[in-house]
Amino acid sequence: MELDRVEDLLARYFEAETTIAEEKELKEYFARPDIPAHLEQYRPMFGYLNSAKSERFTGKVPLKKSTGVSLKRLYPWLSVAAVTVLMVGTYFGKDYYDQQQLEKQKAEYAYQETRKALAMLAENFNRGTEKVAYLNEFVEAQEKIYNKN
Amino acid sequence: MQQSDFLKIVTPFQDKLYRLAKRLLVSREEAEDATQEILLKLWSKSKAIGSYNNVEAFAMTMTKNFCLDRLKSKQAGNLKLVHSNYKEEGTSLQKQVEANDSVDWVQRIMEELPEQQKMVLQLRDVEEYDFEEICEMLEMKPTAVRVTLSRARKAVREKLMEKHNYGIG
Numbered sequence: 001m002e003l004d005r006v007e008d009l010l011a012r013y014f015e016a017e018t019t020i021a022e023e024k025e026l027k028e029y030f031a032r033p034d035i036p037a038h039l040e041q042y043r044p045m046f047g048y049l050n051s052a053k054s055e056r057f058t059g060k061v062p063l064k065k066s067t068g069v070s071l072k073r074l075y076p077w078l079s080v081a082a083v084t085v086l087m088v089g090t091y092f093g094k095d096y097y098d099q100q101q102l103e104k105q106k107a108e109y110a111y112q113e114t115r116k117a118l119a120m121l122a123e124n125f126n127r128g129t130e131k132v133a134y135l136n137e138f139v140e141a142q143e144k145i146y147n148k149n
Numbered sequence: 150m151q152q153s154d155f156l157k158i159v160t161p162f163q164d165k166l167y168r169l170a171k172r173l174l175v176s177r178e179e180a181e182d183a184t185q186e187i188l189l190k191l192w193s194k195s196k197a198i199g200s201y202n203n204v205e206a207f208a209m210t211m212t213k214n215f216c217l218d219r220l221k222s223k224q225a226g227n228l229k230l231v232h233s234n235y236k237e238e239g240t241s242l243q244k245q246v247e248a249n250d251s252v253d254w255v256q257r258i259m260e261e262l263p264e265q266q267k268m269v270l271q272l273r274d275v276e277e278y279d280f281e282e283i284c285e286m287l288e289m290k291p292t293a294v295r296v297t298l299s300r301a302r303k304a305v306r307e308k309l310m311e312k313h314n315y316g317i318g
Contacts, residue, residue: 014306016299020277041313044251045305048259049274051252057167059181061159061188063152 001029003036010042150195158198159188162205165276166212172271173216175260183219187212209286213268220264251312258308266301273298 009026012018018026030039030046166187171180191198191208201207259267268287272278278286283294 014299014302016295016302020279023274023277041309042306044255045309048252048255049270052168052256052271052275055164055168055171057164057181057184059167059185061156061163061185061192063155063189063192 155192155195158204162208166208169212169271170216172267173264174219183215187215206282206285213287254312258305262301262304265297269294269297270301
């Protein structure tokens with residue numbers, strides 16, 4: 001390509017007046033190794049524009065999931081789920097707590113009753129011990145008699 | 150519509166969707182997510198696909214809108230910059246190294262352009278669509294496309310010149 005033509009194309013290129021075919025010509029021209037020094041500065045521009053097309057999409061397209069919901073769309077529902085769990089938890093949790101309290105009260109009552117019963121038992125035992133103390137007198141008297149002999 | 154039919158329609162231009170998404174979102178992961186999302190949306194509309202006269206342009210418009218929304222939303226706050234390596238063939242090693250540097254530089258220059266200019270430059274100079282198609286895809290008037298394209302090309306040239314004159318490129 002002649003230099004005149006390149007310069008003309010360049011001028012029109014920057015005014016956005018070139019056709020696709022002319023732009024391709026430019027890209028081809030600037031891919032050549034022998035470019036006049038004053039045009040060298042345009043090389044990276046056309047070089048980049050030409051090479052940028054070679055980038056590929058490497059991701060997968062998960063079409064199977066398309067009928068369902070994608071994970072990202074599920075995300076807002078996470079808060080709803082969390083609140084639900086919290087509410088259900090509070091409801092049943094309260095039930096459980098009440099039950100626990102009731103059991104505690106029952107246990108306390110049983111403990112008190114048992115204590116009362118044991119106290120009664122102890123009292124009666126003490127009374128028994130007093131009576132047994134009389135027997136001691138008998139043993140002492142008996143020993144006195146043995147000692148005398 | 151069967152999956153295979155759908156893939157036959159979509160395969161020719163899914164790379165273009167991805168490249169447009171990457172141009173706008175910069176990060177490779179973001180662009181891949183966006184492309185997947187767009188393809189899934191297309192698939193969910195696959196029954197109606199026959200009624201679009203230009204599925205490719207329709208998909209491009211979807212990609213554009215999707216990415217612009219993405220950029221507007223908060224998520225855009227934590228986009229990552231990803232640099233890719235581009236190959237240039239047919240030059241000596243030294244030149245190639247230099248060229249690679251400046252080619253990367255062009256990419257970075259393009260990242261700084263306004264979205265509108267990025268998209269026009271991408272569609273015209275990378276994907277080589279003609280003006281009518283670009284008008285349809287970007288929902289713009291032909292004159293607006295031309296003006297934007299001219300501005301984008303000049304902006305890239307100007308930045309490149311600055312770099313060139315500093316002697317870094």
